[in-house]
Amino acid sequence: SYELTQPPSVSVSPGQTASVTCSGDKLGNKYACWYQQKPGQSPVLVIYQNTKRPSGIPERFSGSNSGNTATLTISGTQAMDEADYYCQAWDSNTAWVLFGGGTNLTVL
Amino acid sequence: QVQLQQSGPGLVKPSETLSLTCTVSGGSLSSYYWTWIRQPPGKELECIGYIYYTGTANYNPSLKSRVTISPDTSKNQFSLKLNSVTAADTAVYYCARLSPVAGWFFDHWGQGTLVTVSS
Numbered sequence: 466s467y468e469l470t471q472p473p474s475v476s477v478s479p480g481q482t483a484s485v486t487c488s489g490d491k492l493g494n495k496y497a498c499w500y501q502q503k504p505g506q507s508p509v510l511v512i513y514q515n516t517k518r519p520s521g522i523p524e525r526f527s528g529s530n531s532g533n534t535a536t537l538t539i540s541g542t543q544a545m546d547e548a549d550y551y552c553q554a555w556d557s558n559t560a561w562v563l564f565g566g567g568t569n570l571t572v573l
Numbered sequence: 574q575v576q577l578q579q580s581g582p583g584l585v586k587p588s589e590t591l592s593l594t595c596t597v598s599g600g601s602l603s604s605y606y607w608t609w610i611r612q613p614p615g616k617e618l619e620c621i622g623y624i625y626y627t628g629t630a631n632y633n634p635s636l637k638s639r640v641t642i643s644p645d646t647s648k649n650q651f652s653l654k655l656n657s658v659t660a661a662d663t664a665v666y667y668c669a670r671l672s673p674v675a676g677w678f679f680d681h682w683g684q685g686t687l688v689t690v691s692s
Contacts, residue, residue: 496676500618507667507682508618514676551618555677560631562608562620562677 467556469565476571483539485568487552490533495554497535499528502549502567511550512537539570547572575600577668577683585662585690591655595668595683602626602646606671608679609642609653611664619664623671624651658690 470488477483487497497515500508510519512528515535525540535554539546552565581593595607608623622632624642632640641654655662668683 496678498676498678500679507685508679509682510678510680513672513678513680514674519680553678561633562623562671564618564620566617 467563469552469554469563471550471552471565471568473566474569474571476573477539477542479544479572480541483542483546483570483572485537485539485550485552485570487535487537487565488533489535489554489563492533492535492554493531495530495557497528497530497552497554499526499535499537500551500553501546502551503547508551542570542572544572546570575670575681577670577681579666579668579683579686581686581688583687583689585658585688586692587659587690588657591653591658591662591666591688591690593653593666593668593686593688595651595653597649597651597670602644602649602651606673607642607644607651608669608671610667610669610679611662612667613661613664616664621653621655621666660690662688663690664688 499512501511502508511526515530516528527538529536549567551567554563576598578596585591606623609621622642624630644651665685665687669679670681672680
């Protein structure tokens with residue numbers, strides 16, 4: 466079965482650039498999206514179709530997807546960006562949702 | 574603005590049926606897919622299943638024998654029933670709208686319901 470793999474944790478200093486990766490076989494051939502989840506809250510879509518930001522999501526959030534890896538990049542990371550981040554893709558063969566295991570982003 | 578409001582009990586006894594409802598406001602069930610997702614405490618997201626507004630459904634193979642998701646277009650709601658629950662079904666349950674444009678992503682989420690399975 467197809468799997469999406471994320472690092473369990475990433476740390477970044479305030480104001481620096483954070484990169485969260487999501488790996489899967491030929492993931493670049495699929496569309497990837499990203500969700501931000503803060504403690505006790507529902508996930509929020511921050512990137513869809515690899516690179517697009519929904520209305521209301523700050524410009525410091527960006528995405529890319531090529532080869533076997535999709536990447537969420539947060540430029541000028543702020544304390545409010547501390548959260549869990551989940552990647553998600555669609556398996557067109559099975560018409561099923563694929564979630565990564567999540568990455569805890571710490572801003573310190 | 575589309576909003577999803579969840580309702581249902583937060584405590585279910587083992588072997589009984591978990592039932593949750595998601596009411597959609599600011600939009601119609603039509604032309605979208607509607608999903609239930611769960612997250613055990615401290616763990617990752619797991620898709621339980623999704624339906625089209627016509628009732629066509631697709632379920633997680635690991636839960637398929639115990640799950641029913643169904644729409645009620647007259648009330649602009651959809652519901653989740655998970656039977657024969659055990660402690661392993663304790664989780665926060667979310668409803669969400671699955672947008673069928675290129676990439677298939679969840680663009681609106683409910684507030685989440687913590688369901689504890691305990692006697």
